[in-house]
Amino acid sequence: MTATTPESSTDLASRFEQEARRLLEEYKVPGVALGLLTPDGDHFVTLGVTSVENPLPITEDTIFQIGSTTKTLTSLTISALEAQGKLKRDDTVRTYLPDFRLKDESVAAQLTILDTLTHQGGFQGDLFEDTGDGDDALARVLDKLAEAPQVVPLRGHWSYNNAGFYVAGRVIEVVTGMTWEAAVTELVLKPLGMDHTLFFPNMIMTHRFAAGHNKIEDEFKVQRPWLMVRSAGPAGSTCSSTVNDMAKYAHYVMSGTMATRPEAQEGKSGDGGAEAAGPSPLETLDRSRLWTPVRPIGIALNGFPGERGQIGQSWFLDQYEDALIISHGGTTMGHQSDFWVSPDRKVGFIALTNASNGHAYNRKLSEWVKREVLGLTPPETDAYQPGEDELNDLAGNYLVVGQPLKIGVEVREGVLTLLVPDTAAGGTKDAALRFIAPDRAIISGGDMDGYAIDFLRDAGGQVEFLKVVVRLYPRERAEAETATPNLPALEEV
Known part of the structure; x- marks a missing residue:
């Protein structure tokens, strides 16, 4: 038996860059x-330009912009405050x-901080109301949330919920006496030395x-304006x-x-007025609570196609025999952008892109890392062929809550096909289902290849929701109102 020579860190870094370049050629991301982090060292690759119009090397x-990965920073700030004894994540929001209000009084009374951090409120999740750039932006958006519909019961069907993080962000403001941005900076960013993580355009x-760039057919167009909504900051807008x-x-x-x-040792106060003296609560808090499972979520967001996942404290969890991945x-x-770490294997993956098809690029490179570094391979997925009656039962329109948009589901030559509104280019992105x-089912082909979907039924067996990865879309009924209460395009996560 011939012994094999372990791959050197240099060889791994070279193959990682080679694969990154190959995929960049395929997806044309600007x-x-x-980042590929391993026990043997960190490997960084930067490719392309900042803008197709005014290019500077990355x-x-x-x-x-890191978008919703910000939710994990909001969550970690809650943990830091809990470590200081200033709150408990199982406390009710009230x-x-x-004065916290929701359309459903019983939900408003029972909602806990942990519910907000794990997307379990059940109220309209994608409420993107711009309440201005002032320090009262979060307080004001909660007034808007008070009028939003309750889509499913508290802790009912699991569905991604941005608005819950507005609530958590406002709790942080009240407990600390600072703005959410200042509290995150003091309690998380400064202790970790993240001095290039910023919230405001005048600093960025x-x-x-x-x-940012939007893919319009086969061409990338610069996104204008640079969109940042302060009221949605704790969920990832800024x-x-x-x-x-x-x-x-x-x-x-x-x-x-x-x-x-250094400022802590000198007893100085950082930006925002918080006292920086003394040890950071991040030094002593139990990090494993962040990835302790809270509940199953159905389809895994960042797992292999068709797998089921769980949610921890704001982190998506995929447990394999040889590794835990939190993402x-x-x-x-x-x-x-995409971001995951394996705490037990001490491996991490970071991918930041300036393109509206960046997730497609990131998923392929992520799968390479899982295979080549962690030794993980996608499981075999069964094939199932629904009958004609089954397909017709699933066809119809599904509402994008809060927008005058619908996701169509049609049978085309025996294949069920999603018609997803393309808010950047107009028209729809059509996706065949396997x-x-x-x-x-799993989407086959295009930038959404590999995403999984479920059709959820009510107690009577009627199709009630289309679930595309992490979001619920209610089926349109004849009696349904045509004006629905603010969700983003399908891929805004």
């Missing part, structure tokens, strides 16, 4: 900043926001940053970061690695 310090524009900073974050989550804080990702207009079980 710019990417990538560097390790180029700032990208413990800190006594003083550094090298990537402009936070922007670099691959270097995200690597610092990954190392903290995996290993508890902290940056030194998040983010989409804003023109930016898509069924793996009754009411469960």
